Every structure is written in C-alpha cells, then in structure tokens.
Amino acid sequence: MVIGTDAPNFNLLEPKTGAKVDLKEYSTGATATLLMFLANHCKYVVHLKKEISALSKEYQTKGVKVLAISSSSFQTHPQDGPDMMIEDSKEFDYSFPYLYDETQEVAKKYLAACTPEFYVFDKDLKLTYHGQFDDARPSSDKPVTGKDLRAALDSTLAGKPVPKSRPSIGCNIKWHPGNEPSYYGTQVVKK
8 A cells, every 4th residue: 555545444343342343433533543464373473462462552542543454264274263363352452453354355455465564544544654563573583662663653643754664574364265366476475
C-alpha cells in the first residue's frame, strides 16, 4: 500500500467475543489506528508477542485503536485458526480485537504478504506507515524494542512525517490452496 492510501474497510469476526468488528466504526475518534497481521505459529510473531501486547497497551492510553488479523489458512494450518487465536489472545493478554480473515480477502486488500506485518493509519484512516516492528529477529541477539513501529506511531500522533520504513520480515501468509494473490511470490518473505 502507498503512504496516504485510505484504509480499506472490513467487518471481521473476533473469535473470543463472537462479535463482528468494523474498522471504520472501531476507529471512530481514534488518534491513530494500528493494524497488525499476525499468525499464532510464526516464529517471527512468537518472538514479538510479549512486546506487541505491551506496546499496544501503552499506545491505547494515547488514543490509538489497535487491531490484529489472522489471515493464514485454517485448512492448511489449524494452529492459526479461531480456537488457537482465542488461546493466544488470553495467554498474551491482548487488549485488542484479534480478528479472523477466513476468506483472506482483507489480507489481499492490504497487500499483506507476511506475519508479522504492521500498518499505521492517522485519525482519518490514511496510511502513514507499513513496515516492521524493529530489527529483532528470532535468530539474532538484537533486543525486541518496537523501535520502528514506535517511531511511526509517535510521528503519526504528532502529525509529522513518518520515518522511512523497512519492510517487515516473517512467515508468508498461508494461503488457502488456489487462493494465492497475484502479488504472492513477488515480495521477499521467509517461510
């Protein structure tokens, strides 16, 4: 997605509560909105889960609305399905809706390719950031700080230009067989 693009709206199920969440309704009155594509099993997401939870709580106190989406195929990866999403949400004390994109259409609208993948939108739901959490990786000794995402959120909240982003690196979204988007395989992601 190009910076300045309007956030595509969606209405997805939150398995923990059984409620549907509409992005535009949910983000009404927000100072900014953070949207994350996650997967329960992905080692890159697992590496960040505690800090994702902490960062989300911190920025929610600043009026940021936070949402996460799992778009990986439940058919091929049951560990990414609704039941395990509920368990993950409880275990890591997620303070945000963790939504299930069963058809994978929302991931396609956002051109999401991997997990984790982070998007920041301003109060008008215009994209200000699409990139990584920070430079930490499961195989590195770099600390998990959320440095890049924090800089993006802070700049967005201050109404300033967001620093240039680095693409997120992680596990590719597990597409339903035959449902791969046209951009699948054109972006560099780890399996």
